[in-house]
Amino acid sequence: MNSETINAVKELLSRPQKIVIVPHKNPDGDAIGSALALWHYLTGIGQETSVIVPNDYPKFLKWMPGCGSIINFERENTQAKEKIDGSTLIFTLDFNHLGRIGQMEKPLQEKVGQIPFVMIDHHQAPSDYAEVMYSDVNMSSTCQMVYNFIESIDTVDKVTPEIANCLYTGIMTDTGSFKFRSTNGRTHRIVADLIDRGAENTEIHHRVFDTNTPERLRLLGCALNNLVILKEYRTAYITLSQQELDAHNFQKGDTEGFVNYGLTLEDVIFAVIFIENKEEGIIKISLRSIGDFSVNEFARNHFDGGGHNNAAGGRSELSLEDTATHFESLLKNYQAQLRP
């Protein structure tokens, strides 16, 4: 954080505020971890603070300290709207465009220009709704940034075991358990400090990763069975139809991480999963890569999405089959980067 940002935040927190913290829609470990860590910190320094999520988050995160106080905009709409209406300061975490918060976009947009927004985020191309922006694409996770935030405006001694557990979870999930390229020495030093301050690392891994239901494990089997490997483009993709999801009693979060299996194939550098969502009438797409091939650019150019260089999301309004066919036809435009 630069000194201008630090001073701006310190000034905002120098008086009592009514704070709302908002992570992105379909919040993941980094979104929930950073929101709750910041909530613990701000509550701890005496600020009236609420976390409002646009919609529900996966069950494997529902042990996180403080998650009982999260307000779900979809389910507790009146309460959430009241909190937003009465807020004097809004933190947006792990996203940088108000289009990423679904139905919450409208009420938040109405606050832009009325009250200050603070953005803490590591995605590309931030939009300009926040007067205080702590935006850095080189960061492994928003959780790493919240650690920096507490260190910069206060002291790391304010990192309680609750905060340490939240931040560890987000760094772990956003770095693929400390293996993505955004992981560096600083990430590991922070993680080491979080363990010293009470992050239960073994327990966290267990709670996040060892929570399969038999249905989810069989759905993974189905997904792997559908895997298409395009050796000539070092690409692999998976499709899952609504019918297949239904047959395995699909629960939110069940397909989390499936896309990464493609990348475990030797010589595959680009992996995608297409998941049919009949209710929304779209195909949800997750894209991953190893190395320089930018899935962010690919998703932005072709699938109305975006994200990071090595991890992005997108959508398609074609059928599942047509989406896959269209995807395959696009690859020839990227032969220079994808050919072995």
Ligand SMILES: [Mn+2]
């Ligand atoms: Mn993140």
